[in-house]
Amino acid sequence: MRKNIAIVEDEPALRENYSAALARHGYAVKSYANRHTAMQAFRAHLPDLAIIDISLEDEAEGGFDLCRDLRAASAELPIIFLTARDSELDAVSGLRLGADDFLTKDVSLPHLAARVAALFRRIDALKRPENAAEIVRRGALSIDGEKMQTTWKASAVTLSLTEFWIVHALARNPGHVKNRQQLMDAANVVLDDNTITSHVKRIRRKFQQVDPAFDSIQTVYGMGYRWVE
């Protein structure tokens, strides 16, 4: 069954380009120019994935409002923020509102498609019985590559997709320094250094919520990060 993807983007050219690219990858895509038309359609029928721009026409933060409404309508619906904004604040706000991922518009269409596919794969994997082969274990950490789930000392750590891939890249080769470019490649995103830094910070904080003593991601200044056990 084809997945339904809703794109809420006020820029027609972008909307069409994203729609075309995702349609080419076999998704059923519906696009909306503003919050009202999108919300109307969502009330009738929820999509399988919503890709939302933050500023919508005359509403500078319309995307956030839409995200909140959608999250109220469905706790499970995956949401990706796609925005021209690259400020850390926006990313934090978006993710706090329950978005599953946060991409800047610098992301290329193939990357976008890959992220969408990965997100669906994670959702699908969650519905299937566990497949042990995909699990990476590093001490207290275990990463389920299939379900894109992370646990630390047996407690689940909820990571966004980007965060998941960063942790995955670091933990696969403990002790190796991964520079920011490598982490971006691993996460299939185009971010600037600052955004990587804030992602790493947020990852640490998420682990520390589970275990305040968490200190496995080390900063190697001027080079990048590494996983230590």
Place this chain on the structure above:
Amino acid sequence: VSIRLQLLVVALTTLVLPWAGCQYARELESALRGSQEQSLLASAGTIGNALSAQPQRVFRNEDLRAFDARSGDLYVHPLPNQPLLDGYAEDWGIPFDLVTLQSVSGYHARVQAGSTERYLYIYAEVDDAHFDAEPNDVQPDDDRFDRVDVRLQSADGTDTSYFFATTAPGLNAAQHVTKDDDDARHVQAEPRIQAYWLQTSQGYHLEARIPFSFVGERLWIEARDGGSKRSAGFTPETESAGGRLFFATDGLDGLLATFIRDGTRATVLDTNALALGSSGSVAAEPINATADGGFNWYRALVESDASHLPPATTGGDRRGADVVRTALSGEPRAQWVRGDDGRMLLTAAAPIVVDGVARGAVLLEQNAEQMLALRTQAFARLFELTLIATATAVIVMLAFAAWMTFRIGRLRNAAESAVGNDGRIRLTMPESRSGDEIGALARGFERLLARLNEHAQYLRTLGAKLSHELRTPLTIVRSSLDNLESHGLRDEQRSYIDRARGGTQRLQTILTSLGAAARVEESIKLAERVNFDLRELITSTVAGYRDGFPATTFALAQPDDACFLRGAPDLIVQMLDKLIENAADFCPPAGRIHVRLGREPGNYLLAVDNDGPRIPAEVLQHLFESLYEQRSGRDDKPHFGLGLYIVRLIAEFHGGTARAANREDGGGAVFTVTLPMI
């Protein structure tokens, strides 16, 4: 020329005040003198009228024939007290008023007469260098000695002659020729008539005292030389009509005294201008103001020089005075004259009219000195006051000028430093709350600075805005390229696509660096401070740079122990990135970048220096400003003058500073950041 000086010059115009005061004083003085004349004239008129009502108390002598000194008429001065017989007239108590006797063959003698209650005094000065003494056994017809003959005519017309001569100067009695019973003539002394003979170098003085019992209406005096036959004087033979004696009126002095006040002398004159009586004195009383010894400004200022004035007349005969002549002809008149002491004297005369005819005149003489002294005192006070006022005005103006200059200077300093070295604009000006023009100027500056600040703000945010606004169209291009690529393309089409992609890539880089400062500012807002080891951070970061800039040599100098800093390590890394990027840009290939971490009291010093060109001094102070870019395009990387601005932002976030200088060896630049220790 400073405002202070300009206002000083303006303040000097207040000197016109004392000048005007002087002019005023001069005018006032002239007016006061006029009124003094009028007042004295009025007094004279009043006295004249009062006296004309009682002519019997004024005019004793009904002889209205003209007084004629040339025919031997003599005015008899009333003497205030009894003089000593000593050959000197100085003790008579009146001014000298010698009448020259008519000369015969060049013999000269002068005479004056005075009277007390009982005596008539005669004083004669005779020029006779050779003294011819009277022989001891003088004979009646003997005249070979110096002698003064006095002939007295009584009321009934009988004449009596006396002569004064002496064997030796000194006190002696008058002599006269008498006939005894045998009709023989003898020279006999008359002891009731005494005289003093005083020999002088020019001649002799004779002071004689004659009781009034001897004196009649007429008196002739003749001085005769014993050696030659010369003589001076009058005899009844030569001047039968002359020799009359003119006396002052008894009691008139006392009457006049009731009319006058200090400093004024009143004299009543008959038609012959002879004094019938006088009272008062024109002697100036000593007045404090003139005794101050200093230069008398007022006298210098007003006309007080009497040298051009006609001299005052003194003595019994006042016909010499213009005012007297005018008054005797019936008209009152006032005049300024020069007194004996050379000072100014005001005279006024009014006629005494009896039965429609001017029978005499009242002459008032007033000392101007006293009034002048009072006015001098007043003027000195006025002058002082205007000087004080002028000085006060000048001082106040100077103080005001200083205050103005201070305010303008403060405004100027504020205007000069309104745009700080860091490019920040201070929006408030001193003085802007003042209501005057300087306040308006300050407010004008403030408006200008506000506009400038808006502009600068706009420029500062322009990068971030551009980076944001251009991102969407860029994304459209890129996503379109992505879509295009997914349709099978021919090779030549692909190469165009690749070029377009390369272009968007560069655009992307440009947009990222344009927005860099804005992102750093935002990171700073969100940054959390932790304690970390700066030394360790620098070690690992520089290791990273060695990989990132393979063409450049990095040298690192650090302390041996840990350098703990409280701050945001990510930001410090970013700051180092910018410093190193900047150093690498200017470092020649195969050059060296030296990173040093050191300590100074309270601070860590992080210095990055590089080989390369020197930085011009005028560029140094602007290097850390936002959007300051001063480099010739050497590479194809975009530069927006934000790198060192970011360095400064991060240094300041940590409470430190950033500065740039040229290396002392002249081989390049050194950028130093201070970071406070924990």
